[in-house]
Amino acid sequence: MIQKGILDIAEVAKASGLPASTLRFYEEKGLIESIGRNGLRRLFDSSVLQRLALISLGRSAGFSLDEIATMFTTDGPRIDRALLSAKADELDAKIHRLTALRNGLRHAAACQAPSHLECPKFQRLLRMAGKKRLIRADKRERGPLKPAAANE
């Protein structure tokens, strides 16, 4: 640590487990900020580690970097809150689906059926969460190309 609370990029990389190239990439995307330089070398405030943890969590929840970036901005409080709420709902639905799948897998791991995924009990377990649109349930988990086809 060069000064109290200030880390250079190598230290951030080590502490976060992320390669320096990713940190540069995130900075370019506006997800994190470097607080200065030592020669060429980037310096970060140690709070960047918090930030990175948040980013990682968001990613594992299925959010894109762009979405995460907008969550970090303190722009308009109104539309923003609605968006967070919507995200929470999305997550809720996803959690239910994953729970059903987990239960299904747990059973399949100890079941007779030849092709696990097709055992009838497994199917039934899944159906529990599939109440609503099972297929194409979420709008492009990490969307391809078309802005929004005629579909939906």
Add this chain to the structure above:
Amino acid sequence: MIQKGILDIAEVAKASGLPASTLRFYEEKGLIESIGRNGLRRLFDSSVLQRLALISLGRSAGFSLDEIATMFTTDGPRIDRALLSAKADELDAKIHRLTALRNGLRHAAACQAPSHLECPKFQRLLRMAGKKRLIRADKRERGPLKPAAANE
């Protein structure tokens, strides 16, 4: 329906909500099979819809198409079951992380902090699921390049 239980690609597309191009792509990848042709036109058994639902569910759980494909094969029952169990564990961890994030978002949507993601209560909610390695918690959600760096 041309015959009982047999659908052509357009019908499958309509019923599943997936574009025909995706169905061809899945067939090429070995995720689904067409049962024959009518001229050039692919014909599918209606059970393919089950299959597609399963694929969709797996995708939304964060599995890659390749992983899903191996889950469908009825190769060796031993190694396979362990794999399913491991997948279930992975899902479990993920579900916990998502639950924490959802709680955090719910709070953030009704909280004062300027940059929602940085409100202290939000942070605390997240910490509940972060017990273990928060950063780089999962090995490449949908992995980039390196086979397995020196990391971990």
Add this chain to the structure above:
DNA sequence: ATACAAGTTCAAGTTAACTTGAGGTCAACA
């Protein structure tokens, strides 16, 4: 018999999220 809407193949393009490579620059140590 002819038209044609809808399917087919195959190659190439797209997007997100990074990584890799080439060539350049320093701060720090000997």
Add this chain to the structure above:
DNA sequence: TGTTGACCTCAAGTTAACTTGAACTTGTAT
């Protein structure tokens, strides 16, 4: 003062999961 290891920039490459385009084939309706 000189060397050097670690960082820098910028462009180009990579992977997964599809999509798109061009050129071709056909069952079905007319």
